[in-house]
Amino acid sequence: MLIKSLTMIDFRKYEQVTMEFGQYTNILHGENGAGKTTILEAIHSLAYTRSFKTRLDADLSRHGRVxxxxxxxxxxxxxxxxxxRLKxxxxxxxxxxxxxxxxxxxAQIIGKFPLVSLTPEDSELTFGSPEIRRLFFNKLLSQVDPVYLENLQIYARILKQRNxxxxxxxxxxxxxxRVLIATLDDQRAEVAALIHEARxxxxxxxxxxxxxxYGELETENSLKMAFISNVRITAGSIESIYRSAFQDSLAEDMRKGLTSRGPHxxxxxxxxxxxxLRKxxxxxxxxxxxxxxxxxxxxFLENFLEEPPVFLLDDLFAELDVKRSKMIVESLQGSHQIFITATDLAxxxxxxxxxxxxxxxxxxxxxxQANG
Ligand SMILES: Nc1ncnc2c1ncn2[C@@H]1O[C@H](COP(=O)(O)OP(=O)(O)O)[C@@H](O)[C@H]1O
Ligand SMILES: [Mg+2]
Known part of the structure; x- marks a missing residue:
């Protein structure tokens, strides 16, 4: 995938601009506040219908504009x-x-224009709460598995009603x-099982x-990632395991006023x-x-979608030594379209x-030109 041109109207500091991009490395150069990150945000907003910095469109509209x-x-x-086009x-x-x-x-656009962004906000992915990682994996899996996204949406609707x-x-x-709760939990167990299996x-x-x-970047340490299901899945039908877990937790949920068990x-x-790592x-x-x-x-995206993603790299080199930076850059430059921000070309x-x-x-x- 590549993006060849971008037009922004009343997007953050830009009044109206159109710019063209190269097929491979695009360096967004400029001082702090010049508008580099905004360009990445615009590209991300087109591909995923929202920015990686905010969900509030009011923040993205140029001050004084709606x-x-x-x-x-x-x-x-x-x-x-x-x-x-996004309007x-x-x-x-x-x-x-x-x-x-x-x-x-x-759902009609998710996965069609794959991007990988690495921005200062992403540090939350390893430092932040479990919810941030859930959102990350939900976004990733949704891009390759539209049924997964659909099930997440169904699950979220049921959860909202139950809560x-x-x-x-x-x-x-x-x-x-109680009859309604039981019906909701039956439906919830069914989608929970599908979400669990897909995960x-x-x-x-x-x-x-x-x-x-990780092995390419670091050989001294060993990394492991665990998917820890909130309901322990033992042998048997996953759906019935969820169903009984939901029944068992109802009394506690009524006390707390929230839904304590499930893939959420x-x-x-x-x-x-x-x-x-987080600790x-x-x-x-x-x-x-x-x-x-x-x-x-x-x-992962490239394997599934058979489409090389565009890389949006904001402030890539912070906390990264030169050896690793070189490896990253060499593995992407010339094979993928990349956008990389810099205040200093040297x-x-x-x-x-x-x-x-x-x-x-x-x-x-x-x-x-912010207006040209
Ligand atoms: N909604 C907005 N309307 C007008 N200007 C904005 C808006 N949001 C941010 N800005 C301005 O845009 C600039 C930041 O742009 P940004 O793309 O983050 O710059 P850079 O990444 O080059 O440091 C700041 O000067 C900020 O005040
Ligand atoms: Mg920036």
Whole structure:
């Protein structure tokens, strides 16, 4: 996949600009505040209908404006072009179209324009709460498995309904409709089993790629990733295991006013030399694991979708030594379209980026006319 051009209207600091990109390495150069990250956000917003920094479209609209527009021309590995447009007219109205065909759900675009982003926000992936890792894996698996995404959406709807009943009971003493709860839990057990099976299957594949990628960066330490199911799955029908776990936890759920068991509480944990990375890892160790996760993400997407993803690399070299930086850059430069931000070009060269040849395009973010 590659993105050939981008138009932004009223998107953050940009009033109206169009820019063209090169097939391989695109360097977004400029001082802090020049607008480099915004370009990455725009590309991500087109591919996934939302930014990696915020879910609030109001933050993305240029100060004083309500709404913004983005347009991107993507080209797949067969050379077929796809024009993606995203138009936010008001806080609750977002229109997305591909080749002038309006989309009716996010699912229609997820996985069509694969990107791998590595930005400062991603450090949360290893430092942050279990929810962040769940979201990451949900996004990853949704791209290769539309049925998984559909099941997540069904599960979320059931969960919301169940929690509303529990809260009405706990907070306001509204009697619990046990028949309704039982029906919801039957439906929930059915999708929970499908979600569990998809996670188990895809994550064993992802793990292989992760260990391989980590081994290329680091040979001293050993990395393990565990998928820890919130309900212990023993032999037998997964659906009935979930069903009885849901029944068993109902009394506790009524006390707490929330749903305590189910795949919405599954955990994905990284261990470095058998120790929980989140608790014990150093900054540098976290960063290497993060880079390995991102490499594995790229290979996973490429294997499944048969389409090389675009890499969005923001502030890549922070916490990374020159040796590792060189390995990363060499493995991507010339084979994938990459966007890499830099305040200092000499720093890029120092970290192994080739700054000459026809694979390179330098975009001076500071010189892009915010209104031209
Ligand atoms: N909604 C907005 N409207 C106008 N300007 C914005 C908006 N959001 C951010 N900015 C401005 O954009 C600049 C940051 O752009 P950014 O892409 O993060 O720069 P860089 O990555 O080059 O440091 C800041 O000057 C910020 O004030
Ligand atoms: Mg930035």
């Amino acid at each position: 709404g913004y527009q983005l347009k991107g021309l993507f080209s797949d590995h067969q050379g077929d072009e796809h024009e993606v 936010v007219e008001s806080p609750r109205k977002k229109l997305v179209s591909v080749n002038n065909k309006s989309l009716t759900s996010r 509303a009943l529990l809260q009405a009971y706990t907070n306001n003493g509204v009697a619990i409709d 188990s299957k895809h994550l064993s594949e992802f793990k292989k790629l992760l260990y391989e990628a 509480r599954d955990m994905f944990t990284f261990f470095l030399n058998t120790k929980d 014990f890892g150093s900054q540098g160790e976290h960063k290497l694991v993060l880079v390995a996760i991102k490499f594995a993400e790229g290979r 720093d890029l060269r120092h970290h192994g980026l080739k700054l000459e040849g026809d694979t390179l395009q330098i975009i001076d973010a500071g010189k892009i």
